[in-house]
Amino acid sequence: MDDAIRPYLIDSEPYYRAAGSEVALFEAACSRGLPMMLKGPTGCGKTRFVEHMAWRLKLPLITIACNEDMTASDLVGRFLLDAQGTVWHDGPLTLAVRYGAMCYLDEFVEARQDTTVVIHPLTDDRRLLPLDRRGEAVRAHPDFRLVVSYNPGYQSAAKDMKPSTKQRFGAIDFDFPAADVETEVVVHEGGVPHDTAAKLVAVAQQSRALRGRGLDEGISTRMLIHAAHLIAEHIDVHDACRLAMAAPVTDDRDLMAALNGFVEAQFGPKA
Numbered sequence: 001m002d003d004a005i006r007p008y009l010i011d012s013e014p015y016y017r018a019a020g021s022e023v024a025l026f027e028a029a030c031s032r033g034l035p036m037m038l039k040g041p042t043g044c045g046k047t048r049f050v051e052h053m054a055w056r057l058k059l060p061l062i063t064i065a066c067n068e069d070m071t072a073s074d075l076v077g078r079f080l081l082d083a084q085g086t087v088w089h090d091g092p093l094t095l096a097v098r099y100g101a102m103c104y105l106d107e108f109v110e111a112r113q114d115t116t117v118v119i120h121p122l123t124d125d126r127r128l129l130p131l132d133r134r135g136e137a138v139r140a141h142p143d144f145r146l147v148v149s150y151n152p153g154y155q156s157a158a159k160d161m162k163p164s165t166k167q168r169f170g171a172i173d174f175d176f177p178a179a180d181v182e183t184e185v186v187v188h189e190g191g192v193p194h195d196t197a198a199k200l201v202a203v204a205q206q207s208r209a210l211r212g213r214g215l216d217e218g219i220s221t222r223m224l225i226h227a228a229h230l231i232a233e234h235i236d237v238h239d240a241c242r243l244a245m246a247a248p249v250t251d252d253r254d255l256m257a258a259l260n261g262f263v264e265a266q267f268g269p270k271a
Contacts, residue, residue: 001060002099004090008060016045016052017185019177026053029170030145035123037108037166038149040174043220045185046149049174050104059143060101062092066111072118076131088134097122097129100143108148109161116165122146123168179205182221190228196237199266200224203241206262207249214255219245238263238270 001009016023029036030053038046047063054061064075077091096103108116121128127140148169150161176182179201186197201224208218223245230240238260246259264270 004095005060005062005099005101008062008101009058010051010055010061013055014048014051015188016048017177017181017188019181022049022172022174023053023056025172027057030057033127033145034170035119035146035148035168037169037171038147038174039152039171040149041176041220042151042217043222044174044176045221046174047104047106050102050147050149054102054104057102057145059145060096061104062096062101063104063106064092065106066108068110068112070111070115072115073133075115075118076129077134079133093118094129094131094138096146097138097140097144100141102145102147105146105148107150109150113162116161119146120165120168123165176204176208176218176221182224185221186224186228189225191232192228196231197224197228200227200241200245202266203245203259203262207245207259210255210258214252215249217249219249219259223248236270237267241267 026036026049038049040046050063051061064070073091075091075093077089077094079086080089081087090098093103095101105111105119118129121130122140122144123146127144129138129140130136131138177185179198182201182204183194183197186192186200187194190197190200192200204219204221204224207215211218227240227244230244231237235243241263242260246256246263250256250259
């Protein structure tokens with residue numbers, strides 16, 4: 001393995017609790033070099049899944065958080081002036097393509113469409129990355145893998161992926177896990193007893209029923225783990241739930257009262 005990507009190797013196994021056949025499906029797709037698209041709500045475990053799979057497949061993982069200001073040069077690289085003069089510097093995508101890493105483009109639809117088309121030659125039989133400014137076409141290393149993710153709930157017409165881009169990927173749909181699985185995750189990651197974790201999960205499930213009725217998103221698994229960490233540090237459970245779960249998802253007083261009511265229904269009134 002080239003030293004350029006060795007720092008991106010994940011040394012220890014990231015905890016991931018499979019909710020179905022996603023691990024086997026992802027492994028099968030990766031073995032054929034099929035680019036993968038992960039779809040699901042924020043905080044349901046997509047990024048942790050990618051970290052786990054990179055560790056499992058023994059591939060360095062290069063993660064890029066996409067945004068609307070990102071340019072193609074941010075992905076592929078650019079010429080920069082240094083002590084030796086004007087020198088080309090590979091971007092994170094080029095690094096992964098050239099030396100063989102898993103490249104993860106998080107919230108892919110946030111990037112401008114004129115930027116995302118740079119991946120098209122990488123996602124078909126060509127497996128090439130043209131570097132126009134350098135006059136080079138980088139042929140993808142056999143170990144190069146491409147994974148993108150996005151939250152369909154945040155999509156708009158302006159930010160949807162082009163059909164010509166979507167059709168280049170295999171896709172796995174993610175959602176929040178079943179209550180018993182999510183409780184197991186909160187116990188493991190949050191360090192709270194099973195009973196406390198189960199009550200936190202019950203609050204989250206009630207909040208998710210309010211999606212589209214005032215809430216854009218319900219309370220995520222990630223938020224449950226944040227609350228659990230605070231509770232494990234002996235923060236009052238009501239304060240922990242308000243700080244980590246209720247307040248971040250709404251500014252509406254009525255919705256906040258409803259979420260606090262869910263907490264009191266599970267843990268009793270605040271003393």
